[in-house]
Amino acid sequence: MNPKLLIFFNTIKERGIDSERERKILKELQDDGIHEIPTESSRTMDKESKAPFRRSDDIYEYNDFSTLQSMPTLRGLSSNSLQSLDELLERDNQREKDGFPRKIRVGRLIKPGRGGKEKIVVVPTTVEEKFLHDIHFDPSEEEPVAGGAGEGEEGEIIGEQPVHEENGSGTGPGEGSGGPHEVESSAYDLGRILSEQFELPNIKDKGKKRFFSHYTYDMTDRNRGVGQFLDKKATLKKIVETNISLGNIPDIGDIDPSRFLISPKDKIYRILSREKKYESQALIFFMRDYSGSMQGKATELVVTQHVLVYSWLLYQYEKRVECRFILHDTEATEVKDFYTYYNSRVAGGTKVSSAFQLANKIVENENLAQDYNIYVFYGTDGDDWDTDGKEAIPEIEKMLTYSNRTGITIAEHMYGTDGGTEVEKYIKNSGLLEKNPDLLRLDVMKEDSDEPRLIEGIKKLISQAG
Amino acid sequence: MELIDQHTKKIMEGCKERARKMGLRFHDETLEYIVTNRDLLELTPKVMIPTLYDYWVHDVEVLKEKGKYELYPVNPYETVINTRPAISFYNDNNPDWLNVMIFYHVLAHIDFFQNNLYYRHTWDYDFTGQALSDKREIARLRSQNGRWVDYVIEFARGVDNLAGYHSELSRLSHSVAETSSKRLNFYFDVFIQTINKLSIHEYIKEIERYNDCMKKYKERGEQIFFSEVELKHPENKELFRKSLEKKPEGKEDIIQFLMEHSEFLNKEENKWIKSILQIVRNTSLFFQPQIRTKIMNEGWASYWHETLFLLDDRIKGHEVEFARLNAGITSIPRVGLNPYALGMRLFYYIEEMVDKGKYNEIFQRIYDVNERDRFDKDTKQGREFIFKVRENYCDSMFINSFLDQDFATRNKLFVTGMRLNRDKMVYEYYIKSRKLEDYRKVLLDSLYHPPYIEIDKEKNQNNTLYLNHRFEEKPLVNEFIANTMMGIEYLWGGTVQLETSEVAAPAPPQGQYPTFMYPQAQAVQEESDEPGIKWQRVLYTMKDRKLSKETI
Structure with a gap:
């Protein structure tokens, strides 16, 4: 028993706990x-x-x-049905609307791998309910039994298996059943x-x-001469600018666009640009x-x-x-x-x-x-x-x-x-x-x-x- | 899927010839296909029947920890299926010697399918053909009724394990047995026994009198016999006439009962549901014998592939490869049950026992071990006898009749137990018992056995369907009850009740914290606390898709 825990236990005990609590705590403690x-x-x-x-x-x-x-004893793999998964879920939705309980469970999924390489298994699963004997129920036996054959006296130990995942969280939901079919x-x-x-x-x-390798594409960049999309307003501005500097607009009160000189360079285009995205x-x-x-x-x-x-x-x-x-x-x-x-x-x-x-x-x-x-x-x-x-x-x-x-x-x-x-x-x-x-x-x-x-x-x- | 090539087919035909010589009986035609993994993927959800009807559950992983084979009374990976002609599936690259062995195995399976009486109801038609027409029928109904077809399939499959397999068999074998006239049967089986209540002595006298009449008067014997009966019992004729009017009380299973008596199903617009029920029921019946003869079927096939392979002159030079593979298949595992090994050894054992004339009273009275060992009447009837066994037995009868102490001793059988060793944190497997009864119990407990649920017609009142579960010391899987009953309610169109047994709610165990206990520790606790489990009858009621429960 961990002495530190014992001290802690004593402090909470002093605060007063009922016997039920004490029993539970002791259980964990021991x-x-x-x-x-x-x-x-x-x-x-x-x-x-x-x-x-x-x-x-x-x-x-x-x-x-x-x-x-x-x-190999293969079964219909869920990969086959994965395309139809949406369809299955849709069906299940409809089922609920029709007044029957849902039947498909998604994601009996496991397999976290080491170092962040999680492999998650998506398996649509279901059960077929019937009246069945509960074969796991057997009050008379204190332990599971099976057949066997060979030498040995009654009581002799013939093999050992480490208590691994029987205990605790190692066995994830569905892992046992999924087994090789996942x-x-x-x-x-x-x-x-x-x-x-x-x-x-x-x-x-x-x-x-934070910057992610996410980009949005936008027509925000401008380019003179060539491009995907003519920015008319900017182009017109540029043309006016050019003509003013050429002295081609004598009277700003009376502009005649038909007399404008237009250089190819005046055309302003929008081009596609890659924008970093912050989220x-x-x-x-x-x-x-x-x-x-x-x-x-x-x-x-x-x-x-x-x-x-x-x-x-x-x-x-x-x-x-x-x-x-x-x-x-x-x-x-x-x-x-x-x-x-x-x-x-x-x-x-x-x-x-x-x-x-x-x-x-x-x-x-x-x-x-x-x-x-x-x-x-x-x-x-x-x-x-x-x-x-x-x-x-x-x-x-x-x-x-x-x-x-x-x-x-x-x-x-x-x-x-x-x-x-x-x-x-x-x-x-x-x-x-x-x-x-x-x-x-x-x-x-x-x-x-x-x-x-x-x-x-x-x-x-x-x-x-x- | 493609057929095997001519070369391999020729090997198969050679196998058939040799198998026939040894007494196996099967139809001439068989089909052998090469299957790839991809084919298997498609076939296994359909339990190897390529033409089985489509159903979405086939596309989904079905969780089976709870019921496993109770759910599907069929092995999804059979190499050979019970159709006409029998179809078998093979790996692409089997060497010839291996194919010879597998062919013998398959032929013995086919012989078993076609001669064991538990398959009687599958003899008169080809299931692949039937399944194909069923599949088309279901597809047609689906186009008319949409998703409701799938609900009905689901609900029907919910009770398909309760289909009256044995009454179906009894009906079939009955029609064969009926050789005497109905009146005669009525007189001897009903009238004398239940109405007139004659003593056994008088009964035998009547039989003698009948035999005398038949001997003396030949064809008119029966008439003369009855004219005397009418003198003594003038009421007999009238009673017989009445008995004919009464419909014979065949036992109906739940699906049949629903089809016959459900008001909902018998409405004109719901008639289509009945054809689905019929399909589901027939499919279930078709698969039933396989699981009830697993040990025998595999044992029989192993017996013959071994026997025939060793006699086959074509495979000289492959004895060692065969021996290795065969040992892997037919050795009894240290822990666990292997149907191939067990069944094959039992057949060899039975053959030997009969050959030595040991199945008789004289032998059974001998207690001296050495004398028992030496006992040999050399009857040469062993082979013939095992053919009878393969014709008339199913797994449970097979085990009950032939797995005896001598067999257990010879094969060193025992029951393995498992317990937790807390010091080492390991589960220990140990020899728990070498007693014959214990071993047989483990074996028999592991055989397929669906619950027996009957319709209690007397309690069917106010459109309520009352189901009675005959309790056999095993409760039903609790979480499946609600949905199964909901399905029956839908098909019945009214309230459904189920009477079954459950453990009387145990008082929370004192002084322990169950989750903390390892399962073993908990069991020990249970054992010391309460030696026996208390059962109580409970009544589940499914009404308007809501389940309620009361203790009776």
Whole structure:
């Protein structure tokens, strides 16, 4: 157990906490997991080595094509349907209008690569609902079982598999199923799908504008003699000028244009010019709780939402957004890329304030507020050792002074009661939401929410009017 | 897709000749196509049937973690499909010796398709042709009714796994079995047993009397037999007449029931929906046998490709390559279940048992291991017997009947368990049990088994369709219930109710924080807390596209 945490625990204990809280906190405190990123090799290994416990599909997994002819087991790749993606979405829209729930989910997408080389997989997916036995349900067994054959006594260990992505955020949504069938597409494609739906709110002109390799083309440059477009006014002026200097206009009260001498050089043309474009910039902080309590779906939900936001930003604002990534348990750290942000495993205790504190510090030290539109997306399960938000609320208040929008997502655990999480309670009690409806948004969802709900959540976080 | 060349076709014909000599039976005509990856891409969503109807879900990745093969009772990568003529697909650059092996495998599959009784309903027509006309029909309806066709397909597919596969089979085999007159059947099956309630002794006497009459009077035997019956039971004739008026109570599955009784579907403007339901139902029925005979089918094919390949004189010099590949296909994995390996070994095992005359009482009474081992009656009937097995069994019967302790011992079968070792942070696989029952349970549990849901006609009141799920210790996938029921509601045109079982809401476990627990730890907790799960019957009601639930 980390002694520093213990001290912290004792201080909050002195402030008084109920037994339920204490239990939760102790649980995190005693959990000795570490944050780590599943290594690339272990992930591919897991995928290739036939995970032995895929239960019922074992028998049916075999097929003549791969077994006899070693032909790859391809499926209709999403690349085939990608052109028709718009059509599919259109169909889904229509479905909703016809009074049936939507059926297509877009962007079961993953695969952040190292060093900013995110590969995002856009796969339109769906399920075919039927009455089926829930094969994963088996109360009588405390552990999964499978067939086997060979030497050995009962009880003998015949193999080991490292606990990799079973635990924490390594397994992104849909990764397991997508497996070898995925097609790698750029984040751009996902962004394209999402783009119609959102827009960054409150974007303002701020200080330093940044030049991008963006140009606009305009007919602003003038050229004498040749060009694309005759600027009549300028040409006429020039002609008059020339004729005055030639003494060809004796009486300015009575000008006879038919007597003008016109030199080819007098013709002023507009030509196409390349203009540099400067645009307001945005800086996005992605922050998430990776404490022990985030285990499982809560993390999945938060990172999925952040992937959605991230890929949308990449598309919509291209390089006009910079992203920073912050992870926190009881202490916050900034990580260098989305990959690390996405994949780091959960462990440790929870102190929400730490993340906001770090973001505030970064903004202050680097003087970012002056030049950037700053947006913050924060995801948590709503659990916080700092029960009343005594430390978090001031940090959030401080953040509101410079940020254009702070969006907090709470993925509530299933066993939680409605409106019961600490973070939700203290944010609501603080009155910040009412005071700054345009700057602070809070979205609470259950951890088993689906993608449409996530997207709705994003809309809520970034919509313009309250 | 193109046909294989003449050279390869000749090899195939040679294989057919040799396979026939060994007793395999199949139609003369077959079609073999070369497929590229691109072809496969297009074929697999259509479960290898090139002419299957178009449906947008085929274009989308379908998430299957939940139901996997429960959703599609068919392997999308079959090399050979059950059509007339049977069509099989091949890689472009297979060497000849490999093609020989695959051809034998394919021929054994075709033999299985065309002789196993679970495929009975697919014997009388060519599915590719049927599928093509269905596809055209659906295309035509789509041009008339637009997107509603796709909704109907979706809703119909929502219940296509409940199609009455077994009653379809029983209907087909029944018509074959019916050799005696209806009146006779009524007399012996209904009248004597349920109306007159004769004892077994008297029943047998009646049969004897009937046989005597037939012997004595030949053609007029039955008439004379009944004239005596009428003397004793004058009511018999009238009852028989009445029984004929009553419609035979065939079991209807949900799709049939909807087509027959839904007021909505029977409106003139909605009649087209019924043809879609019919198509979806037939398609589902066509695919059902494949998944119910996976172990047998692959075992049978492996048995024969091995047996026939080794006897084939054309492939001399490729024994080693064959041995390597074949070992890869048919070895029992250390962990997991391989249908090729298991099925093939079972067929060999059954053949041996019968050859030695071990399937009889005398053998079963022997407990001495050595004596059991030596037992050999040399019946030479093994081969014949496995042909009967391939004709009459499906996977679950196959496992239940033949996977016994001797087989398990010989192949060293065991059940693997998995547990977390927290010190090393690894999952450990260990030998959990070598008991036959445990192994059989794992195997049988992994077989395809759709839920049994029937229509409770007595509770169908006020245009409400009442479905009753016969509970088999496994709940339904909860998140699928709403949409499935919504589909049925649409097709039924009224309220739909589903009675099923669920776990009684567990009290939040005390003193633990579930998400923190690793799944294993949680399970241990459960085990110590409550040994048994409490089930309760619940009633889902779908009304106006809104789902509600109450506990019964």
